[in-house]
Amino acid sequence: MSEQKKTWMKPSLAPHVIGGLNKFGGGGVPTHRTEVDGNKIDDLVARFGSPLFILSEQRLRDNARRLIDAFETRYPDVIYGWSYKTNYLGAVCQVMHQEGAWAEVVSAFEYEKARSHGVPGNKIIFNGPHKQREILEQAVAEGARIHIDNLDELYTLESVAADAERVVSVTIRLNFDTGFTDPWSRFGFNIESGQAMDAARRIGASDHLELKGLHSHIGTFILDTRAYEAQVRIMCAFMESAENETGCEINSIDIGGGFASRNALHGSYLPPEQVVPEIEQYAQVICDTLLEATRGRTTRGKPQPTLILETGRATVDDAGSLITSVVATKHLPDGRRSAVLDAGVNLLFTGFWYDHKVELAQEPEGIPEETVLYGPLCMNIDVVRSSISLPPLSIGNRMVISPVGAYNNTQWMQFIEYRPNVVMTHGDGDVTVIREAEDLEHMTTLERIPEHLQTSSIMENEDV
Numbered sequence: 001m002s003e004q005k006k007t008w009m010k011p012s013l014a015p016h017v018i019g020g021l022n023k024f025g026g027g028g029v030p031t032h033r034t035e036v037d038g039n040k041i042d043d044l045v046a047r048f049g050s051p052l053f054i055l056s057e058q059r060l061r062d063n064a065r066r067l068i069d070a071f072e073t074r075y076p077d078v079i080y081g082w083s084y085k086t087n088y089l090g091a092v093c094q095v096m097h098q099e100g101a102w103a104e105v106v107s108a109f110e111y112e113k114a115r116s117h118g119v120p121g122n123k124i125i126f127n128g129p130h131k132q133r134e135i136l137e138q139a140v141a142e143g144a145r146i147h148i149d150n151l152d153e154l155y156t157l158e159s160v161a162a163d164a165e166r167v168v169s170v171t172i173r174l175n176f177d178t179g180f181t182d183p184w185s186r187f188g189f190n191i192e193s194g195q196a197m198d199a200a201r202r203i204g205a206s207d208h209l210e211l212k213g214l215h216s217h218i219g220t221f222i223l224d225t226r227a228y229e230a231q232v233r234i235m236c237a238f239m240e241s242a243e244n245e246t247g248c249e250i251n252s253i254d255i256g257g258g259f260a261s262r263n264a265l266h267g268s269y270l271p272p273e274q275v276v277p278e279i280e281q282y283a284q285v286i287c288d289t290l291l292e293a294t295r296g297r298t299t300r301g302k303p304q305p306t307l308i309l310e311t312g313r314a315t316v317d318d319a320g321s322l323i324t325s326v327v328a329t330k331h332l333p334d335g336r337r338s339a340v341l342d343a344g345v346n347l348l349f350t351g352f353w354y355d356h357k358v359e360l361a362q363e364p365e366g367i368p369e370e371t372v373l374y375g376p377l378c379m380n381i382d383v384v385r386s387s388i389s390l391p392p393l394s395i396g397n398r399m400v401i402s403p404v405g406a407y408n409n410t411q412w413m414q415f416i417e418y419r420p421n422v423v424m425t426h427g428d429g430d431v432t433v434i435r436e437a438e439d440l441e442h443m444t445t446l447e448r449i450p451e452h453l454q455t456s457s458i459m460e461n462e463d464v
C-alpha cells in the first residue's frame, strides 16, 4: 500500500495569550494583597502618600546573613562589600554595615557617602572608571582598597603614592571572556590581549605600587552558575602567571556582583522561581572552584586569597516594594485596556528590563483582560508593564510592584514629578521615613536666577 502524501498546509503563528494557561498553571488571575511587610497598604498610603517605596529592614538583614553564611561556611576568608550603587540610601547602607558588610563604591560621591556613614577608609573597596586625583589622594591616605581600571589611573595613582612617599597595595580589574556572558570589556584590563599582564608588569616595576589583588565583575543578572566557575578559574590562572612573571603575591580575589534576584527579565518565559539559582548554588560553585584552583598555594608559601563579594541586587531587590495608584484608565485604539499610574519609569528604572510582579491591593473584580500599565510621564516609553492580565481598574485602585529594592532608588530620575517618600519597615508596625518626598523647595534649592532674569512682563498681570 503506497503511503499517502500529506497535504501541505500553510504554517501559522499564534500569539502568546497573556494570562492564558501555561504549564505553571496560572490562568491570569492576578494576585491580591492588603499588606506590605505586615503593614496595611491603606494605612501606609494614608500616612506617607502614593506612590511609596517600602524597604523591609528584616528582609535586608536576612538576605545579607544568608549571603554571608553561604560563603563563610564554604570558604575560610570572605569579605562582603555592599555595592552602594544598588541602593545607597543611608538606612539601607547602615543595615548592611551593621551586618558586617564593607562598602563597595564606584565614584567620589559614593566614597564620600560611605565615609559619611562612618565606614573607615580601609573598609572601602574603590572601583569605577572615574576616580579624580583628589579622591585618590584621600583613598590612599585612608588606606582604601583601590581597584585600578585603566593605565591612566595607574599612572595617576603611582604619582599620588610617590607624592605621599608610600608603597600602595593595589588591585587590578580584569576583563575576559568566560564563554557564558558578554564580556564587559570596557572595564579593567583585558587578559586575552595581554593588556592585563602588561599592567601587572608595570606595577611590578613601580617603586610605589604593589599588586596584591585581582578583581572582575563579569556582568549582571547571571543565571548560569557555570559563568562563575569559568571566572574563578580564569582569575586563578592569571594570578599564578602574574606572580610567576612579576614576583608579586596576590592575597585577594574579588569576583564582583551579578547574582540574579527574583525578578523576571523582559521576554523570559519561565518564572524567576524556576530560573534564578539560590545563593547557596552560586556559593557552592564559586567556593569549590576557588578551593580547587588554589590547592597547594599555602604549602608553596603563597597566601590563600581572601574572597571578596560585591553582591548588589540579590541582597536588596526583594526587600523593596512600590505602592502605586491608578490615576486614569482608558481603552487603546486596538481595544486593549490601559491604566495610568502615579509611578512610572521615573521611579521604576528597572521597568526597562524587568516585568515586575504586580499585585492588586483590592480584591480583583471582573474579567481579567490584557492591560498596559503606563506611568505619569509625558514620554511614550513610560511603560511599567506592556502586557499584563488585570481586571477592570478604576481611579484610586492601588497595586504593589515588586521586587524593586535594587537600582531604583539610585537610578530614578527627577523628570517632571517629585520623587516620593521612601519608608523602611522595622517590624511590629514600626515604619519610618528614610528619604523624604521631594517638594518645590528641595528641587529648586540649588538653582540660581541671575538678577536680570528675576522679573518678566508676564508677571504684571498676575491677578487676571
Ligand SMILES: Cc1ncc(COP(=O)(O)O)c(C=O)c1O
Pocket: 083, 086, 104, 127, 217, 219, 220, 221, 256, 257, 258, 259, 310, 311, 312, 313, 314
Ligand atoms: C563593579 C561592580 N560590582 C558589583 C556590582 C553589583 O552587581 P549586582 O547588583 O548585579 O550584584 C556592579 C554592578 O554593575 C559592579 O559594576
